[in-house]
Amino acid sequence: MHKNSNTKITVLAVINPSESSEKLIDAIKNLVNMDIVKNNHLLSGSSFNLTSLQIIFDQVKSKSIFSVLRRLLLNNLENNSTFFLLNKQAATVNSVVLTENEQDSPLGTIKIIIEAKDIMEVVDSLAPESP
Numbered sequence: 001m002h003k004n005s006n007t008k009i010t011v012l013a014v015i016n017p018s019e020s021s022e023k024l025i026d027a028i029k030n031l032v033n034m035d036i037v038k039n040n041h042l043l044s045g046s047s048f049n050l051t052s053l054q055i056i057f058d059q060v061k062s063k064s065i066f067s068v069l070r071r072l073l074l075n076n077l078e079n080n081s082t083f084f085l086l087n088k089q090a091a092t093v094n095s096v097v098l099t100e101n102e103q104d105s106p107l108g109t110i111k112i113i114i115e116a117k118d119i120m121e122v123v124d125s126l127a128p129e130s131p
Contacts, residue, residue, distance in 0.1 A: 007116040009052055011036070011045045013088065014108055027091040028110055031055050050122070053112070056086070057126060059096035068098050070127035073114075080119050085109040 011032055015021050024043060025036045033052040034045040060069050072084040087105045090097035099105045116122045 007048060007050055007114065007122055009047045009050065010113040012111045012113070013043045015041045015043060016108060019107070023092065024088070027088060030094045031086065031091050031096060031110070050125070053126070056096050060127070063096070065098065066127045067130055070123065070129065072098060072100070073123045073127055077119065077123070080117060081113060081115045082119060082123065083111055083113040085111055
């Protein structure tokens with residue numbers, strides 16, 4: 001995985017009234033290696049190291065869903081930023097389930113935002129093009 005100090009990763013998740021913030025923090029930490037902070041009804045975390053996404057990357061690799069991740073990263077590309085969404089419920093059981101949009105996940109999503117000067121280099125690193 002490409003290690004770029006000019007890369008910022010931000011994780012965001014809204015806490016629904018029916019959800020335990022502690023359980024949601026644990027679910028997020030199942031998939032990303034970073035500190036998560038609660039601010040009202042929003043959980044967030046940030047890192048400047050792509051290795052904080054290693055668990056997600058490993059599951060994407062083992063599930064052979066690089067093409068799905070790549071498509072989502074490219075579809076959501078804007079300037080020097082992109083994002084992808086993860087199913088919150090799947091995260092509670094340590095599973096990476098990529099989600100097309102918020103409506104596909106009844107309990108909501110975990111949003112992973114990636115910002116980098118050379119965003120395409122990061123996209124290629126996270127989700128290489130199929131040969």
